[in-house]
Amino acid sequence: MKAADERQQMNEDNEEQERIRRYLLGRLTENERQLIEEKIFTDPVFFQHVRMTEEQLLEDYVFKILPPEDEERVAQRLLLTPEQIEQWEIATGLKKYSDNVRKQDTPTPVVPVSRYPPSSWALPIAAMVIATVVVGVWIMRANSLQRTVVALNARDQGPGQSDFPLELPALRLRSEPQENTPEPRIAVPKQVDVVQIRLPIEVGSYASYQTTLIKEPDSTLFTLIDRLPIDSGNRKLLVVRVPANALVPGAYRLIVKGTTDDKHVDDLGIYLFRIL
Amino acid sequence: MPKQQIPTKEKFGDLMIWLGSNAEDPGGKYEHIRQTLVKLFIWNGYWDAEDLADEAIDRVMRKIPKITIDYSGDPALYFYGVAKKILQERRRQDNLRRESQLESRLPADNNHQADYSDESDQKFECLAKCIQKLPPESRELIINYYQHEKRAKIDFRKQIAEKMDIDVESLRLKVFRIRGSLHKCIKKCLGKTALVQ
Numbered sequence A: 001m002k003a004a005d006e007r008q009q010m011n012e013d014n015e016e017q018e019r020i021r022r023y024l025l026g027r028l029t030e031n032e033r034q035l036i037e038e039k040i041f042t043d044p045v046f047f048q049h050v051r052m053t054e055e056q057l058l059e060d061y062v063f064k065i066l067p068p069e070d071e072e073r074v075a076q077r078l079l080l081t082p083e084q085i086e087q088w089e090i091a092t093g094l095k096k097y098s099d100n101v102r103k104q105d106t107p108t109p110v111v112p113v114s115r116y117p118p119s120s121w122a123l124p125i126a127a128m129v130i131a132t133v134v135v136g137v138w139i140m141r142a143n144s145l146q147r148t149v150v151a152l153n154a155r156d157q158g159p160g161q162s163d164f165p166l167e168l169p170a171l172r173l174r175s176e177p178q179e180n181t182p183e184p185r186i187a188v189p190k191q192v193d194v195v196q197i198r199l200p201i202e203v204g205s206y207a208s209y210q211t212t213l214i215k216e217p218d219s220t221l222f223t224l225i226d227r228l229p230i231d232s233g234n235r236k237l238l239v240v241r242v243p244a245n246a247l248v249p250g251a252y253r254l255i256v257k258g259t260t261d262d263k264h265v266d267d268l269g270i271y272l273f274r275i276l
Numbered sequence B: 001m002p003k004q005q006i007p008t009k010e011k012f013g014d015l016m017i018w019l020g021s022n023a024e025d026p027g028g029k030y031e032h033i034r035q036t037l038v039k040l041f042i043w044n045g046y047w048d049a050e051d052l053a054d055e056a057i058d059r060v061m062r063k064i065p066k067i068t069i070d071y072s073g074d075p076a077l078y079f080y081g082v083a084k085k086i087l088q089e090r091r092r093q094d095n096l097r098r099e100s101q102l103e104s105r106l107p108a109d110n111n112h113q114a115d116y117s118d119e120s121d122q123k124f125e126c127l128a129k130c131i132q133k134l135p136p137e138s139r140e141l142i143i144n145y146y147q148h149e150k151r152a153k154i155d156f157r158k159q160i161a162e163k164m165d166i167d168v169e170s171l172r173l174k175v176f177r178i179r180g181s182l183h184k185c186i187k188k189c190l191g192k193t194a195l196v197q
Helices: A002-024 A030-042 A044-062 A068-077 A082-105 A122-152 B009-020 B026-043 B049-070 B075-099 B112-133 B136-145 B150-164 B168-196
Strands: A164-167 A194-201 A208-215 A219-227 A230-232 A235-243 A250-259 A265-275
Touching: A002 A030, A002 A044, A030 A044, A030 B026, A030 B075, A044 A068, A044 A082, A044 B026, A044 B168, A068 A122, A068 A219, A082 B112, A082 B136, A082 B168, A122 A219, A122 A235, A194 A250, A208 A235, A219 A235, B009 B026, B009 B049, B026 B049, B026 B075, B049 B075, B112 B136, B112 B168, B136 B150, B136 B168, B150 B168
Parallel strands: A164 A194
Antiparallel strands: A194 A235, A208 A219, A208 A250, A230 A235, A250 A265
């Protein structure tokens, strides 16, 4: 009975911890947010708990263990004030210090040369190691691309004059691509550093927009949230800047979503294009 | 948003009396409310949270005579109500700004990372000094804790917790406390360094 109670308590604690993380990342509904905020005001212990969770999120951001969509939210929501930047700096500094200590303490590993012929397990094990490394490298590249794209599209970085413009046809809201819609085929010149994907948006009734670029069939390259369209003549354009070297030849899918003032997310449509 | 006035001693005294009618330690209650207001505004995305918290306190202080008659309940929740109103006002202003494409929520010169990078060597020196001042077991824990990243980090954190015979959450709480004391020590160290220069 006692064990069951403990387990239930642990589950409740985990749920509360998850709710706090979602609050800090701006993922709660209005009602859920209000409940958390009321508790923050009336329960000092809970308030400390939320502060601690905030530091933990920053710490996870420094350790690069957050999924890309959370990583971007931490950068946008929890690295705003001098105090938060200081917390982030302390975590980064501690990591640097710890890495230095570890480097000094670790002797260069000596790889023993095997005297035995390779066993029948050698090939499958080698294949597994190679597969793990390939997957690991892919994940590392995806995370690093997410960070690069977030930095390229930061609000204080205006669209670059030397960007290669890639304007896609006007988005039909809540539409799936039609079978007979020709898929734009684009050749990016070799000397280009940044490709500027320009999406005409027909309605500006959303507080912000979210874009996700997927390399077909199913590799998510990055997600950008809280995007605002810019005025271009009498139209509104959503601009997404992408490093040219990330757009290797192949088919791509760009998903656009709109976020309303009350944080409701609507699917707006999908673009397909091909890089030659 | 109107600029808040400097509160008079009398108004502040009235606020303390009101807080004291609901709490044993009105000073502590006030501190908690102020800290919470600042954090609430930060967590809602406002970098000028300190000013907004002062605005909220000022609005409450101006209404104290009425509140003491009309309101019964935890004063902290009254402050929360006022803070929510301020947030609504700010969001409305932000939406208007967005529509006119004037500016974003951040100030134009908000570039903390660049500002801080100039001082980072000095900060790192202070951090190293402060780590040396920690008790040996805390120093060892913090150095171990900050090793590795990505998946290895998660596994390593579990290993440290198991070694210490505590759960990961308790481990993170310990590190949170050590980091808090380091933060204070670094601030002190940077203050001294600035004086020397």
